Amino acid sequence: MEAYVVATACTKFEKKPNQTFKGLTEEVYLDLLREAELENGDLIGQAWFGNCGMGTFGQRNIRGQVCFTPLVNKKLFPERVGIINVEGGCATGSMAFHGAWKDVVSGIEDVSLAIGVEKIFQPDRPDMIQEIYDGGIDQFDKDEWIKFYKDVGDQLGKPFNPEEKKGTIFMNTYGLQALWHMKKFGTTQKQIALAASKNHFHGSLNEKAQYQFKVSVEDVLNDREISYPLTRSMCAPIGDGAAAALICSKKGLKLFTKEVQDRAIKIKSSVLTGGKYRTLDEPGLSRIAAQKAFKQADIIQKDIDILEIHDATSFCEIYQLEMLGFCDDGKGGQFVEEGKTSLDGELPVNLSGGLVSKGHPVGATGLSMVHELSVQLKGEGAKRQSKRHKYALAENGGGVIGFEEAACSVIILQSPF
Template structure:
């Protein structure tokens, strides 16, 4: 298999854009990525388009990628639609990476785009809930409630406190204030976070990711051909692990999370370990979940996530910076675009182009992207390792 690099990334800023269509959002991200890559548009050979909920929002099914990319000026190439809940973007990246690695195509465009804001908020919430088992919806299931229950287990078992959760938001909101693509760019204090409206105990409003519109894109290229297009430091895809949820164990026996399993797959494929990771973007659909993602990824031991945030180790200036983009609660969470926005942040970090968010000389970056709920855990998890 060939080495594959991400030679271009681009975004449409995340936020609330009622007046914009999926096509409007995608066009900006696509052309930013293409310009960043240096690839002449006619040399893009294939594309993967990730969108999770557009069928419910717009009524367009089946050929969303073809319709969206036609508007951006791309047609006459293989275009594949990818839908995999919140991990749709990194799932599309995995497809493009494998295709380039196998030598099927040399230059591949990967796009993630989502539009969640609608005139009626209740419609947006109903549509978002379709990324869980719909039978759970009939019982009044909400993603926030599931996260709240998970966090209460950690509070009971390891003594985690709401103050730890607020520190995550304080860190990430500061990072988001430095990110021109973030939905929210206002730093928050821990006191403001704790004082915001209670949503589902222990989660307050500012701990939760917002609904978002936005798009992110990447251009992949075989390493052997990348020199034709760019003189920037090459950021290679070292590995991508992907795992899906399992049926509940009736005996209740402990088992690793699917994020842990996806991380294990990625580390083994790349010949790397958690000790090699210099910067990470993790899927904090509620900001405090970042704490147990540290553990799932091997960045600390079980129950030790709160100690990491307490010590400041995951700040931009810490020894393992996490969510330098602001994470989902600050940067925003347009479902299928989130994973590729995480990838864009890591690419900028590894190329030394992250501006005031830049960490010190990173060589290996990690992206953890999960999505959906089936039974008692996430429906899908991906872990992507990037290196320069």
């Protein structure tokens, strides 16, 4: 059964210490209604609410129900509609999308909502920020992953110290992955810096990005080291925000105005895969997700025009280009260095600015990727608009198990034009 993204919305990503979860929910939901040309959400039959950090603020259960109560009271969200709460680390938003997509393709609902809402930044409570991130790695058997990373670090000559606080534990693991890739394939720190600088340029063109300034390759390389070879400009910042998507069936599409119908994005595939403790030279879970997604969509890599890749660090762009099949293993750095992933390149990547520039409020990130790709596929990207925009792919990872994410989503979308 066919499914469509009928509307998307995304707040500006930034540090919002005075904003509330309910406020972010209402802001992005009302933007979504306006985009869908709806006065209220009475068409919605199901909702999937993604969030990671709310429990740290005291709301550990019924998160979506709590955040939507004001909207129900205002008659903006329908009464008695079920809300399913979703959490999957940085892949949370994509999991919410996947749930809403399954509602539609299964024939159970004609219209389903996916929303991701996140607050992480607390200026006076770094312990709360740390607690949220700690949830993305095994807290029951810490010795297992500490030993894993120490063994890898010893092989690479880069001692692993879980107490080192230059960034989150994830930055340390990405640093190990990047260094392994450099030693294995000859990837350079400058190639990683090129990916970072390129995405900061894209972010300078995005009014909703957390960082809207350019950063030269030299400044990226000279920035404060987080975990060699990664510097601060190569790493996603802490921030808050929300994003949402409204998904419908072919039958449900007829419930919207003709203008909205004409701009609906077709969902070609949505796939989730799970991580494991893999060997260092074994392909990651995103490769499996991509293979399944391309098969489901019945297209190949050469058909894709634009990508949104989960660059929690800029090394991830290099690595995921390989895992997703857009270049050979070990050639991702060269692919970036040749300018192929820039706005005017043959395969633009992270025109939103990516996580390193757009920002990374973890529960909202996956849906912000869908939002950016929808903007691009409709030809509404303004100064950052890709020239080619028929098919687009989003790759979103969450949590960590060993040398890879705990969860991965790959979504392929098709332009309405």
